[in-house]
Amino acid sequence: MSNRVDLDRFRELQRLAYQGAEHVASRLEPGVSERMAAAALRRWLERHGVDDWFHVPFAWFGERTAFRNFRIPTQFLPTGRRLEPGMPYVLDAAPVMDGYVADIGFSGCLGGNAAWTRLDRDLSAHRAHILDLVRRRRTFQDIYRAVDERIKEQGRTNRHQVYPGRVIGHRVDRIRVGGPRLVVFDSFGLRTLRTIGRELVKERLEGRSPLWAGGRASAHPPTPGLWAVEPHLGTEDGTVGAKFEELLVVTEDDAFWLDDDLPHVHRWRAA
Template sequence: MQKIADFTSGELERFKDVQRLAYESVEAVEQQLEVGMTEKEAAALIKAYLDERGVDSYLHKPFAWFGERTAFTGFWSDFHFFPTNRKLEKGMPVILDVAPTVAGYTADIGYALSFGEPNPVLEKMRRVLLDIRSYILEAVLAENTFLEIYHGVDQIIADNDFRNAHQVYPRRVLGHRVTKTHTSFYDNLSLFGFSARQLQWLVPGVVQGLLRQSSPLWNDLKESDHTPIAGTWAIEPHLASQDGQVGAKWEEILVITDSTAYWLDDNVPHVKNIRPAPPKTIAA
C-alpha cells in the first residue's frame, strides 16, 4: 500500500461523526416519506435536517431517486442525477444520498429502502451489497489493485444477475477520496448542484488520471491500475435489476493506511438492518 500522511484518531472520529449525522438525516427523512412526495421535496428535507445540525457546506447536496430512477434507468447525462418532480408511490425503491461537511470534515453516504412494503429484489440486493462490502475490504488488505477490485465487484454483481449501476456515475467511479478541508464561503458556491470544492478536486483528478498520476477517483479505467492508496475513501457500489426497475446502493468511508484498512464505522444502517436470506425450500 502506498503511504501518505495519516489522519489522527481524533480526526477520524470527526469523519465518523459527520458520517453518522448524514445517516441520521436520511433515516429521519425515511420516516417522513409520503405517497405523492417528490424527489425534490425529499432532498429538501435532508438538507433542512442537516442545516439545522451544524452542516456548513456540502461536497454535493442531497440526491433522492424514486422508482426506476434508483437503477439510473435513462440516465444519459449528469443532469439526470439531480432530484426531479418524480412522485413517490407505495412499494417504490428509494435511494437517498448526501455528502455534508462540518468544520472541514466530509462524509458521503447512500441509503436504499423500499417505501411502504418490502421489495424482494431490493432485499436480495442488500445482501449482495453486504457481500461486496466484505469483498472490498478483503481485497484491499490483500493489496489487489483498485482496478482488479472493481472487476471483482463486477463479477459478484453479474453472478447474482444484477447490473453495475455505479459505472453510470461521472468517471464510472466505485469510490472517491474524501478529505479534510478549510471551510470557507468558497464551499458554499456551487455549479449544477456540485460544490466548487468538489469541482476543484474532480477536474484535476481527471487530468491526473489521464497523466497516469495518483487520482482521487476509483474506477475501472487505467488511472486505477495501482495498489491501494492510503487515505479516506467514500465507496459506493450500486446495483440495478436487469429490467431497470430497482436499484440499491450504500456509501461509506473506507480507511486505508500504509499497513492496514478498515471500514470507519461498522454500525451503519446497511450492516445493522440487513435481513437474513429466506430459508431454502427442500424438495420432498
C-alpha cells in the first residue's frame, strides 16, 4: 500500500492529467480529428512534466465513443474521424511522471446532445456503487457482474467489456525509473509493459490478478493498492458512449476514491 506522500504524488499527476484533458476539450471544434486531439493532449502533458507513458493519449469521437464494431486492438488507436456539432467525445490518457502513474478518462459532448446527457447521468450512479461494493469486500468478479447488471437495468450496454481482457479496471503501481522510455505498438510505454508482466506473474502466484474483469481470475476480494477503474457505458443503438476513469485506493479494510476534486464529480454534483 502506498504511503501518504506517494498518494499525494499520484493525486497530483491525476489532477494534471485531467487539467490537460479539460484544456484540450475546451479547444475542440468541428473539424478536429481524433489524431489531432490525442496529439494535442500528449504535447500539453509533456510540456507540463510528463516523462513517460503507461499508454499514450487516445481520442474517440461519435459512435467510436461506444466502441461500435471494434474487433481488433488497432481500432482503439485515434483515427482521422472529425468532430461535428452535437457529437460525443472521450479523451483517455495514462501519463507517467517520476515513476508515478495516472490513468484518466474524460467524456464530453460538442454542444447539446440529449442522449449523451442521459447517458452521463446514468454513468454517475456507478461511482458510488462501485465504492460501496469494494468496501463490502465483495470479490472483484462479483463487483464486475453487479456493475454489469446495473448497466442492463439502466437500459445501457457494457462497453468496457470490449477492452482487451474485458477489464473494468487494472492495478496501478509505480513504474521503475531507468531503462529506455519507448512507446511500443503506438500505445504503451515499454517500462509499463515490463511492469505489467512482473505484476501478472506475481499476482497469479498468489491467486490474484492485476486485471479486474468478470472471470475466475478476479474471483477474490479487492487487493490492497491503487486501481484505475473505468466503467464505460453505451446507448443500446451503439451511437453514444461515456466513461470515467480514476484511481481507487483499496486498503486492508476500506476503500476510497483518491480524489473528489475531478471534473466529472463536479459536473454530477452540479446536476
